[in-house]
Each structure stands twice: as structure tokens, then as C-alpha cells.
Amino acid sequence: MANLPQSISTSGATSFGASSATAKDRSRIASVEHLVLQLNNPDLRENALHELSKKRELFQDLAPLLWNSFGTMSALLQEIVSIFPVISPPNLTPAQSTRVCNALALFQCVASHLDTRMQFLHAHIPLYLYPFLNTTSKSRPFEYLRLTSLGVIGALVKVDDTKVISFLLSTEIIPLCLRSMEMGSELSKTVATFIVQKILLDEIGLKYICTTAERFYAVAQVLGNMVETLVEQPSSRLLKHIIRCYLRLSDNQSACKALRTCLPDMLRDATFSNCLREDPTARMWLQQLLHNIGDNRVPALQGGGGFDRMMGS
């Protein structure tokens, strides 16, 4: 294991958190290290990707191992870029999609780990996933790719680090999330909305989205469209994230005012009472939202500042 850093190959035995690793642990670690090395061999890579993505939960320190071992990250990036030619026009096969999603699962592992997250960002690796978020095909291979890519970004925003949010905003992640919220399956919509929610909950994120009327309305429009799709295909999970996004938007004065007129009626009447019955938190958020925007619809005042003035109305 000459090309594994000392700190990893020798301390690997404690990776399971136990002070005295059993022989079984040690052999499991050796097999993970072996698979990581196999990523460098194009002939063995596909199988190694498959095995490692299955094992990634079992081995806590897989992320630093992937990041610090020679050639591994570039091998994973090669996997990603190798399918760019079949993204547009869309010609992705199920096998290609599965293989890249296994590589993405390993990226997610690196994105989740405290010791590798910032390096992963500083290397601008999320940008390589953006072409997958910009696709419009609803076929399974593309949907799987979209969902797995969103999973990587979701892992980054999960930890509430304002540096992560600022980085993502600077890469224009919002329009890409909006696209998945429009194009994706229920699951992709949910993860994309979760990402937008996490961005909004950050002070800088809320300011960013509410800084122009165009940005606010772009987000509000997509949230509104999703509310409509929920009538046909209810999902209390997705509804909850949507409500949380609206509630957070209502913390911004201009956005709050605009919501008085653009919050869907379906959130004000009993349309979703079934969905909300079992979720007291979502119910409370919705109540708070309706309270923030004022119980009855108040027509926006002319010239009172906020988006009306920005839009020149």
C-alpha cells in the first residue's frame, strides 16, 4: 500500500471507532483499501465502484481514504466526464448511469465527511455535477443521475455551514435546483427543495434570493407549480419542505409582502389537510406563514417599496 498515506493505512484499524479492532475489522479495512486502489485500474474500476458504493456506510473513514490516496479522485472525475458526450443529445444507457451514480455515491461520501468537505468544495468538484442537473430528460437513467447528483449537493448543505452556502450560490446552484424541482421525480423534487430550503435558512441565502424581484418570483413560481402537482400526487415530505421555504421567505419584508398575492390558494384552504394531519410541525409552519403574511389577503400597496417598486409597478 505504498501510495496510501501512513496516517490512513496504519490507523485504519481504528476506523470503526473501537480501540482494539478485531481481525475481522482489519480484514474488512484491507479489502476496502484494496478496492480503492483498484479504482486506478480501468479494467477493475467498474467492479470496484460497485463494491465501494455498497460498502461506503460501513467504513467511516472511506472519505479521507478516497481523498488522500493517489489518483482516486481523478479516476472518479474521469468517470463523471466520460459520460458528458451522451448527456446532450441524451443518449445515456442504464449501465452508464449506474456506473456514474456509483462514482457519485463516493463523492457524496467525501462531501459528507468533515475532514474532506471543504477540500471537495475548494477543488470545485460540485461543478462537474452541474451538467447532470441541467438535463431535461425524464427517462430513468437521467432521473437516477439527477437524484444522485442532488444527493451530493444535499450532503454538502446538510451541515448548515455558511461557507458552503456562499460557495454554492457563487456557482449559480439555484437555477439548477429550480430545474430539478420542475423536471424531477417526486424524490428529486424533494431533495432539490431541501437544498433550496437549506440555502434560504442561511442569512446570505435568503438575501441572495430576495435581492431582486426576478429571483424571488423565479423561486416562488416553481414552489407554486410544485404545490399544484401535489394535488394529483400527494407527498407530505415534499409539501413540508415547500411550506418551510415559503415560511422562510416570509422572514424577508419584500418577499413577505409579495407572498400575500402569490401564495397559492391551496395552501390557504383545506386542500392539503389530509397531508398535514399527521405532521404537527408542518401544520405549525403553515400557520406561522399565514400569520406572517396576514390572515386575509391584503392587496400590495403601491409605491410602498419592496418588489412592487423594483418591478416598476
Ligand code: TRP
Ligand atoms: N444569474 C442569475 C441571477 O443571478 C441566476 C438565477 C437564475 C437565479 N434564476 C434564479 C438566482 C433564481 C436566484 C433565483 O439572477
